[in-house]
Amino acid sequence: MGYNTLPYLFIFLPLSLIVYQLSPRRYRRYVLLAFSLTYFFMWSRQLIIYLLLTAAGVWGIGLLIERSGDRKGLRRLFATTGIGGLFAILLYLKYTNFFIRIIDQASGASLPEVRILAPIGVSFYTLEAVGYLLEVYWGRINADRSLFSVTLFLSFFPQTMEGPIARYQDTASQLNAGNPVSEQQIFDGMCRIIWGMIKKLVIADRLSIVVNELYHNHAAYDGIMIPIAAVSYAVQLYMEFSGVMDIVIGSAGMFGIRLPENFRQPFFSQSASEFWRRWHITLGVWLKTYVFYPVTTSEMTMRWNRFARKKFGRYITKIGTSFLALTPVWLFNGLWHGGAFNYIFYGLYYLALLMLEVILEPVKKAFYKKTGFDKNGRAFTLIRILRTWLIIFTGELFFRAEGFMAGLSMFISGFTNIGISRLFDGSLLGLGLDKADWFAVIAGTIVVFIADILKEKQIDLKAYLAKRNVVIRFGAYYALIFGLIIFGAYGAGYRPVDLIYAGF
Amino acid sequence: MDIKQISAREKALFAAGLAILLLLVSIPFNIYQKKQIGTNPLDIRLVEERVERERDDSIDVLVIGDSESYTSVSPMQIWRERGYSVYMCGQPGQTTAGMLEVLSASLSTQKPKVVIMETNSLFRTRHDLDQLQDMMAERVASVIPVFQYHNLWKHLINGSGNVNIKKNYKGFVIRTDIKPYEGDGSYMKLSRKEKKISRANKDAFYKMLELCKKHGARLVLYSAPSPRNYNMEKHNRLKRLASENHLHYIDMNIKELGIDWRRDTADGGDHLNISGAEKTTAYIERILDREGLVDHRPDGAYAGWDKLSDRYYHYAAKEIKRIRNKTFGRQTG
Amino acid sequence: MDTIEKRIEEILMDEDDSIDYKNEKHLIDDRLLDSFGIISLVSDLEEEFDVKINAVDMVPENFNSIEGMASMIKKLQDN
Numbered sequence: 001m002g003y004n005t006l007p008y009l010f011i012f013l014p015l016s017l018i019v020y021q022l023s024p025r026r027y028r029r030y031v032l033l034a035f036s037l038t039y040f041f042m043w044s045r046q047l048i049i050y051l052l053l054t055a056a057g058v059w060g061i062g063l064l065i066e067r068s069g070d071r072k073g074l075r076r077l078f079a080t081t082g083i084g085g086l087f088a089i090l091l092y093l094k095y096t097n098f099f100i101r102i103i104d105q106a107s108g109a110s111l112p113e114v115r116i117l118a119p120i121g122v123s124f125y126t127l128e129a130v131g132y133l134l135e136v137y138w139g140r141i142n143a144d145r146s147l148f149s150v151t152l153f154l155s156f157f158p159q160t161m162e163g164p165i166a167r168y169q170d171t172a173s174q175l176n177a178g179n180p181v182s183e184q185q186i187f188d189g190m191c192r193i194i195w196g197m198i199k200k201l202v203i204a205d206r207l208s209i210v211v212n213e214l215y216h217n218h219a220a221y222d223g224i225m226i227p228i229a230a231v232s233y234a235v236q237l238y239m240e241f242s243g244v245m246d247i248v249i250g251s252a253g254m255f256g257i258r259l260p261e262n263f264r265q266p267f268f269s270q271s272a273s274e275f276w277r278r279w280h281i282t283l284g285v286w287l288k289t290y291v292f293y294p295v296t297t298s299e300m301t302m303r304w305n306r307f308a309r310k311k312f313g314r315y316i317t318k319i320g321t322s323f324l325a326l327t328p329v330w331l332f333n334g335l336w337h338g339g340a341f342n343y344i345f346y347g348l349y350y351l352a353l354l355m356l357e358v359i360l361e362p363v364k365k366a367f368y369k370k371t372g373f374d375k376n377g378r379a380f381t382l383i384r385i386l387r388t389w390l391i392i393f394t395g396e397l398f399f400r401a402e403g404f405m406a407g408l409s410m411f412i413s414g415f416t417n418i419g420i421s422r423l424f425d426g427s428l429l430g431l432g433l434d435k436a437d438w439f440a441v442i443a444g445t446i447v448v449f450i451a452d453i454l455k456e457k458q459i460d461l462k463a464y465l466a467k468r469n470v471v472i473r474f475g476a477y478y479a480l481i482f483g484l485i486i487f488g489a490y491g492a493g494y495r496p497v498d499l500i501y502a503g504f
Numbered sequence: 505m506d507i508k509q510i511s512a513r514e515k516a517l518f519a520a521g522l523a524i525l526l527l528l529v530s531i532p533f534n535i536y537q538k539k540q541i542g543t544n545p546l547d548i549r550l551v552e553e554r555v556e557r558e559r560d561d562s563i564d565v566l567v568i569g570d571s572e573s574y575t576s577v578s579p580m581q582i583w584r585e586r587g588y589s590v591y592m593c594g595q596p597g598q599t600t601a602g603m604l605e606v607l608s609a610s611l612s613t614q615k616p617k618v619v620i621m622e623t624n625s626l627f628r629t630r631h632d633l634d635q636l637q638d639m640m641a642e643r644v645a646s647v648i649p650v651f652q653y654h655n656l657w658k659h660l661i662n663g664s665g666n667v668n669i670k671k672n673y674k675g676f677v678i679r680t681d682i683k684p685y686e687g688d689g690s691y692m693k694l695s696r697k698e699k700k701i702s703r704a705n706k707d708a709f710y711k712m713l714e715l716c717k718k719h720g721a722r723l724v725l726y727s728a729p730s731p732r733n734y735n736m737e738k739h740n741r742l743k744r745l746a747s748e749n750h751l752h753y754i755d756m757n758i759k760e761l762g763i764d765w766r767r768d769t770a771d772g773g774d775h776l777n778i779s780g781a782e783k784t785t786a787y788i789e790r791i792l793d794r795e796g797l798v799d800h801r802p803d804g805a806y807a808g809w810d811k812l813s814d815r816y817y818h819y820a821a822k823e824i825k826r827i828r829n830k831t832f833g834r835q836t837g
Numbered sequence: 838m839d840t841i842e843k844r845i846e847e848i849l850m851d852e853d854d855s856i857d858y859k860n861e862k863h864l865i866d867d868r869l870l871d872s873f874g875i876i877s878l879v880s881d882l883e884e885e886f887d888v889k890i891n892a893v894d895m896v897p898e899n900f901n902s903i904e905g906m907a908s909m910i911k912k913l914q915d916n
Contacts, residue, residue, distance in 0.1 A: 470517075
């Protein structure tokens, strides 16, 4: 029951809201938990066992860490055991077959691949659980005494499939508060859900047809079709993932629960590092808090710093430190998406780009100083944004390709037999979308782009509409609703498309 | 927007406006739908629309099924070699419910003598929730027509010309990839067991059988060669299903059709490519020969079929040759 | 001897002298200091004040302003 389906939007969500609201305040958290476990159970009768085991383990170990008080060794032991156990389960569920394949290739053996259930949601709640244990270990939060509360934190139903990856301090108290549902929350939630559905149903689900064709039969395409594949997938992924986030955050908001945002107009980023502060934000924050900072403040890094500072000076030291700290971050990022070499490459790709940013920084500074150009002038800003697009599109091409070698051969064939004319000779209509579909994709993307510009300029469209007269106000909301109903890719000739990030 | 500042009257007005608009917007869609596609009130999925574009009562054989069907029976080849008019209604990931829908829609404009069903869908089970989704969608669409016919706006941009005809040969898809099937040839390992067919699929099957009888079409079952999808347990079940209902069942997985599993599959033993499909289609032709079908090639009304088959062969013949002449870097027996 | 605040300001100026650190209260939130800047800053602060800054101390409040950094260092020195 994906968040974009009718049973979720018209049965599960309304029912949970009604039961929640009618329950006495102190029981509301149990209502949320019951619905969350039901949601999980409907996905998989087996995965829920992993969830419950994880929750119980995390709850127990959290308490053990806290009870250890000042005994540092003991704290460390518990934390390591807990986090190790969490990653062990994740590794087993997600990477067993990846390792079997590697062993097969290396040794020429042919071990049978193991049939393991698709680990829906595991990647997301595991990160939340690890974060929780580290926070307790660091003494930044108190261990939660209630098993219910820990389970609810890990399993809250809007978040199970695709995140956002919340920190315990972000959501736990809200989940337990049992705040009433208000009309305002329902209204805001509905607006956001409709907006998210437009992104997914009008744009992403159409592009998924093109993307499947181009990447699956990649050998048949070259030249200009490769950039089209890259852009199509980047746009599809953005519309899909941010659209589902709108539905998720909108759903949670109806219960008065504010989840952290996952996107902030990523296509206005001026560098690769800025892109990662605007794209899948909660994963970036998680990596920064629980991987980057622990590495940068570790004894190893500090020793390197002291040693290198004297020997090589600031610049080289910074490059070295950045490399030490960024390597685990990006390897983790790549691998977290799944056990495949194209994901690892994706991580290393961004590692290389971010290192390049560090290395070239003095050059850039010198350039603007010498030429006297205004760094923030329009032209330069635009150039930087377009350059970042190039980086994003290339990265997503490898990310989506069916295997690293496929990605590489697609990338290379993008430079042969360019054939720009294919943009106009009807080749695009051979990819599974007709003229009208392309029209809907392009018009929809423009609408979302304009909305993103407004958000970037911090213009609140809803507040603006509130001040207009009834006709304009009603018209705007009707336009959204009917835009979704008429231009949505459902019914005749379309089939529902599963959520992309739920697969990670 | 602060919702509290909005009066109850305005909220009611908004809701009423929405309801009226939903019905009002439905009207032009409804009219346009009737004008476009005749009077068929059924759901219009793409394949059904395509079947309806065929001249009424011009199709003698309908093939239904999932992707296993439209990669194994090529109407253009049958046309060229026999002159029977075959239409391929296979859909990717087709369910039995979907097959039933396609069949009943097609039977409203066509009078086929034979309906060929690829059997893979009979073993496809859908999650209860997906079924609930389908049911809800249907319910909503039947009450508010705009949900049913909303895709008609596309005609304004596409015109009513043929969609995608270039790649579409009466429903058949030419696949030219070669990805060898690496497993051993004996994937039909002896077994007495039977694979279960779910209740929902059985129900849909009997409805389709009923429908064929009512319209005087003979139902024939076949399983396309596919190591990825078939085994002896499925074969046993299908054989029993066929004999219980006095139907002809052809399992191409145990027939000697000369499928070369290194060259004739597009994706490692899931689907056939055009070279494999040429062999399976030739077999289907021989089955159809027993049905007393008419050779339409001399009939001027079918001139369009000749044109399309020229285009088909122009491409397919080349590709079949390429695939069959392909040599592999390392010859391993 | 200089105050902690003064010494912190010198370290910061060493890194980038185009920012008015004394009046800047949102170094992190406004991204005047990015993650890479923080890495060298942390090692500078550790050396200068002989303290150990840990991952747990890496929160915006501790780095948004000179006062924030100073109070973090005082706390760490007390431990």
